[in-house]
Structures are given as C-alpha cells and as structure tokens.
Amino acid sequence: MSAEQTPGVLWRRAAALLAGAALSAAAHAAPAAKSAPELAPDLSLRLVHTSFSIGADGVTRESRYSDRMVRRGTVVWLERELPPALAEHAAPQHSGPHAGHAHEEANGAPLIVRRVGDEVQVQIVLRERKRVIDVEPAHQGNVGYGGSWPTAYWLIDPGALVRMERLGRQGDVERYRLRSAERVVLVDWDVRGQYARRIQQRDVHGLSRQELVAEKLPLPARAPWEALDGYGRGDYSDLLD
Template sequence: MTASVTLKTLLAATALVAFPLAASAAGDAEAPDQNLRIQHHMMSIGKDGVQRESRYADLMFRRAGSVWVERELPPALREDHDHEAREGKVHIGHAHADNTAAPLWVRRDAAGKVQVGMVLREQRKLIDIDAANYGNVGYSGSWANSYWLVDPASLARMKDLGAAGKGVQRYELKQGEGTLRIDWDTAGRYARKIEQRNARGTSVNVMTASAIPAPKALPWKAIEAYERGDYSDLLD
C-alpha cells in the first residue's frame, strides 16, 4: 500500500465540506516540490476499556503531476517483504500476501486523468490499478488529498484560528461530537498536521508531516524499464 487507508478515513470529514477547486489542475504545477515523512498515530478506547494504539510512517515525494508514497519499514521487515517478492509470493488472493509495503505512484496529466500504479521492485513490475480496486491498495480516489494531504478547497469551509504564524495557518471544524483541526503550511502548500478527536477523548487520529531531504534520484526514475501489469495479475 502506501497512500494510507487511515489517512483516507481521517480526511473523510473534510470531504463532506469540500467544494470544487477550479484551479486544481493548474495549482498542482504551482505547488512547491515536497519530500515528506508522514507519521500516523491512531488511538481508541473500546467499551471494554482497552486502549489500542498504532503508529506507522510513510515517505512521500511530490512533484508536479506525480505523488509517490511508500511505507517506512524497519530493515528486518523490509527484508521479509523483499524475500516474499523474490519467491513470487506477491498474490493479493493469498492470505500471506501483504501489498501494504509496495510503493504507490499516482500521476495526473494536464487533462486531469489520474493513473495509479503499485510498484513491485523485486519483480520489476508496475501494476496499473483500476478505479474499482483503489481501496485495495490504499488509494482514497482523491487526487487532491494525495497531492496536498488535504483538499485545499475544504479549508475555506473551516474556521481559521487566528492569523498565520511561522508559515502555518490553523483551521478547525466541529462535527457533532468530533473536532477536526488542520495545520496548513502556507508556503509549502500541504497539511503539516491533521488531527481528529472525539469529545470524550476515546478516539484520536493524528497525521503529522515533516520535511526530509530530497532523494538523489526520484523513485519513479528507477522504474522506467519495469514491466507493466494489471491488478488482475495478482489475483488467484
């Protein structure tokens, strides 16, 4: 996966208030390049009183018309995934298969057409993902949420919390018993932080994005010679 399922869920609230951004396609080209480490933290307390937490991080590289996202894995886990790939065990229909470690490359052309590809490095394949299977690879179906981490159009319907300071404008949206807060990087044009929590404090979802050094070579440059395949190739 890559374009995180949790992020998709977290941003559902902003999608409810979003309206079309007329300059969206043109705005992509105007946005600065970004290299980000995106940390996710989810906490919930069930009716049984048990607190459950999960944390993980993705790496994201954004250029005009392209977004690359991949899970940050400890070396030992990365070795396990690579071994399964070498053994030809990347089949979505198998219980042991785990496509969450596969990078996702999302592209948008000048006409607004979006292409989603899942990268299998060890097999040297780029798997084209059709819209019906977006959810299976963790893509929300929203180019804006992938490119900016939150659709900029939704911010206009949120309450701004004072003037921008240190390059960040904060927004808030109350929805029922829940609160959504977004820290928007005004220069970098992406969400630095997205936080959603309920009034009782039993559910918290937080995404935090921080800048990292640019890679020596953009990751999609390394896959130009990869064989192309379809998602159906991975099914039993």
C-alpha cells in the same frame, strides 16, 4: 488482516473522509471554495500516522507508522517505512506468477499516483518482480488510494480550508478548526509548501484521536519513479487468482 483493513488503507480513506466531512459540515457557512492550483512546490515528506481509541470493551488501542512521500509535478510517490530487520524478512519469494497469492504483494507496495489531465492514474511497484502494476479504479482502494487526488497531493483538500474556522497564522503556517457535535478537526496548513503539516481529528468525548504529522525531508536528486527503468508492466487483475 485483509488488504482492505490495513492501517495504511484505513488512514488514507479516513483522510479522504476528513476532507469530505469538512466540506459537508460547513456547506452553508461560507462561500464556495475556490479551485486549488494545479501544481504545488516539490516536496519530500515523512508522514507519521498515530491513532488512539478506547473501545466499547474498555480496551485502549494505539498504533503508529510512517510513510515516505515524494511529490514532484503532478506525481506522488508513497512508500511505507519499515525497520531494516522487518524489511529484510518481508521480501516475498515466489516461483510462479501466482505463487503465494501474489496479489498480497500489493499490500504495502510503493504507490504512484499521477494526474494526467482530468484522469488520475494509480500504479504499484513490485520491486521483487521488477514490475510496475497499473491499478484499475475498482481495485485502487485495495492498494491504499482512497479516491481523492487532493488528499493524495496536498494531504487534505485545500478547498476544505475555506469552509473551516481560521484560528490565525504563525510564520508560514495557518491553523484551521472544524467543530461538529461529535468531532473536532485541527489542521496546520503550510502556506508556502502547500501541504498540511498536521491534521488531527478527535472526538469530543476523548475516546478516539487520529493524527497525521508531515516532517519535511531533503528532496532526492532523482524521483523514485525515475529509477524504474527496465521494469516490466502489468495489470492488477494479473495478480488476482
């Protein structure tokens, strides 16, 4: 499976498309959305992704994985959670700058997304090499950034909610729905924490369903990107053969 086809990349792109679809499908149904606030409360989350589909061949396919997300200020850290046994054997061994096609390390590496003014900076962390790699816009899709800062920061663009049907509120959670001819999208939005607790997208025929559930975790005393002192810097193009 190529870096462009990995589940993490596919989900983040789907989440970005979900927000875009919400906006375009209801573009004439409500006034323009107000701009989202620049900053949201600090968060530590476990993002549990599940998907289900029945293909044209009648085969049912299911997948599940989880990411750890830390949001602080205008920085987001995203890292795949691996079982200990898999993490132990997944550590790559290299003897040279390009040994073993080093760019493959970028697939699943911890991701740092940072907003600086109007610019979004994307980096990956190669722990085995003790390097932080700057990722140029042309390659950001390969490392899991779908191109949408609101999706990375809030999990869905808050502006999309204004254009969705509000179903009600329970405690700190507001529920929204968007219907189209083929799809139904449900969003549980945490008003206080400013993030989507749950995003579900399903087709009306019951043949596919994707869901993201955000589980709140204790905030770390130190942000993960603050533990990178002594790491070298590099560019993503350095990893390409």
